[in-house]
Amino acid sequence: MGSSRSSSSIRCQSQGDASGWSRSQSILSAVAYPSPCSKSSSTSKSKSVSNGSNESEIAYATASMVSRSRPDRLEEGYGTRTIPTSTDIECLGDISVSKESYINTIYDTIGLRFDDVPNSGGVAADAESGVVSEITAPRYYVPTPSISVPQEMDFSAETAIKANSTPRANLLAGLKAADHPGQYVTAAEYLAVGRKQIGPRGWETNKPLSLQLYSEGASLAYRTGDTNTMNVLLDNVLSRTDLTVMEKFRAYEIKIIARHSADQYHEALALGLGVLKQLGLPLLIDKPRSKVSVVIEYIKTKRALGKRTAEELASLPRLTDERIGMGLRISELLLSSCYQAQPTMFPLLVFQMVRATLKHGINISASEALVTYGILLCGAFHDPQRGREMAKAGELILETYEFKKSRATLGADGLIYHWTAPLQDTLLREGHHLCVEYVESRFIYTVEGLIYHWSKPLRDSLEPLRESNLLGMKCGDIESASLSLNLYLARTYYSGCQLGGSAVTELIDRHIEYQNIDGDDSQQVHISSELKLECYFLALKKLRGVEIQEDERDFDGILAVAKEIGNQVLTGNIYLIRLDLKVFFGEWEEAVEMLISAGNVQDTLFATFAGLRWTILEGIISMKATRFSKKMSTSLKWRRRAYTAVKRVRGWAKKKNPNIEHSLHLLEAELASLKGKKKKAISHYRHAIDTAEKNCFLQDQALSNELASLYFASIGDTTRMSIHRENAIRCYSEWGATAKVEQLRLK
Structure with missing residues (x-):
């Protein structure tokens, strides 16, 4: 790999x-x-x-x-x-x-x-x-x-293949083997033999054959972890002056994917923008963007889409310009880079892809463009209903044009790529997986992870995410498989x-x-x-309550790596989970310090449930900070921050998000407590507890009981304080938070 x-x-x-x-x-x-x-x-x-x-x-x-x-x-x-x-x-x-x-x-x-x-x-x-x-x-x-x-891979005699007599035969044998993830090494050996047979003069005698032997050889080297061979083969292709940018395109695609795998998002972004420039396509500048520029581009895109339904979008004409198709594919690859390295540039790239699809027609990247636009509608523009419509359009495109199967098929002379059109009848009708995203796995991850959580319970996404992980592992799309696995485990927690x-x-x-x-x-x-x-x-x-080992990496160690590789999304998630722990253990002063040191992570978490969770925690912590701040000006600053967070959560709740109803009640209870409105506070604490129980948020049911207990203690109601404290202990115990249970029992 x-x-x-x-x-x-x-x-x-x-x-x-x-x-x-x-x-x-x-x-x-x-x-x-x-x-x-x-x-x-x-x-x-x-x-x-x-x-x-x-x-x-x-x-x-x-x-x-x-x-x-x-x-x-x-x-x-x-x-x-x-x-x-x-x-x-x-x-x-x-x-x-x-x-x-x-x-x-x-x-x-x-x-x-x-x-x-x-x-x-x-x-x-x-x-x-x-x-x-x-x-x-x-x-x-x-x-x-x-x-x-x-x-580097060691092709020893002990694992020698039964080579064919011609370079073309070895290419086809390798590509057929590569359709099975367990045969990547075998496939790489076939292509290595083919390159040896055709030799350096192959670029003069049969350039198309040499191009595939080197490009797909680099792909297989990447798949097997042989980065040295991958780089040598890619350099051999990309350094040739007798090849056009379109002929080099496959090599560029592999190189960008490899940069993603190494978490080199800035390098991948620069490389992709360079390819777009060579293709003569509209180019975005790699720099932070203002909210005003994002809103302006959003309005343009919204007007271009009009009121088209999912069915109408899926019925758009097919893209026929191969150069445009390649540009959309590069833009699709750069979405990950923008999201990680330049978040404010991410929506502009999405808007550009959507408008290009409307103007030039549908290719395999159109589904990704519309689905990602749906993510923005849900997360940034608070329109989950329209966001789901875009997700449906993306799915219809995959089903209608059979894009779920692959981005390439195997023909009599090698791989046939599909930058502009759906799959054609070829020798390998079922599709080909070689260094090609298995579209279905990525589609499930995207819609379940970034769109559907705005309108359906988190737990409903767990089984689809498991299926996405399995699909990715089976076809060799390890990136989508690992993303789905990571999101699955996060969802079980939240x-x-x-x-x-x-x-x-x-x-x-x-x-x-x-x-x-x-x-x-x-x-x-x-x-x-x-x-x-x-x-x-x-x-x-x-x-x-389990101690980490002395030489084990702790949160600070993980955070240092995240900052070193420049992964802003990872950094935001690390701060979030640490903030979550500070709230559960009632370490309010430390939580305030962490909230300050984290800075603004909303831009990196905006489309995810993690972004919602961050805002909820921010509201709770800000209200606690309002109470213990010694300076009036500082207290007022935290009060304003709390109001802003509560207002944002109210807006999400109005869109019928089932995953935050209980959290909004808890925020309203804490806010009423801060204002001295006893009756309103008690009512919202009760609703927070009941709603969390109804929707199976066991950890938040525990937290709501604990904060209610603290409130009743503050007003001298020891009876209800004890009841809610015992309920908090029971819920934390059922959740499995042994250390938290011990903390409450020792108080």
């Missing part, structure tokens, strides 16, 4: 040996997959499904990195950034592959080596049977290696699922199922996605 992709083998280590972990190894895997919502009363017990473990005995693992890795490469690069990918090569059709180098490498179903069998707890060894064993109460830490530098439950076991089962069916391709994630997962796992440790 690219330099930010990582794979790992998970090895068991007893608790007594845990002190030897590297800083990124001990990651809590105790998030719960959603169980049926517990309709708890003050005396009821939680109905959430648990994994049967004691709260004091927790297994640690990087759930997103359950994989297979060769033992001889496991220890190579502790303490660095990316683990090299390794592959168990299997036979495909008439492709003959030697496996002598793998005879002594035996794995069980989650990547444990044969001699790493736990004595008790965890997942019992079952390599011979190939069946997932019983998962018992975990009594072992399950660390993962640190991230190391990707290694929707109030139990902290200690079945998430780890079910997630491991899905990875095992994928490995057993589709072969040996390692499960890998973006560095940024992995860091987000680490952040959530650290939060769960704190809530459950």
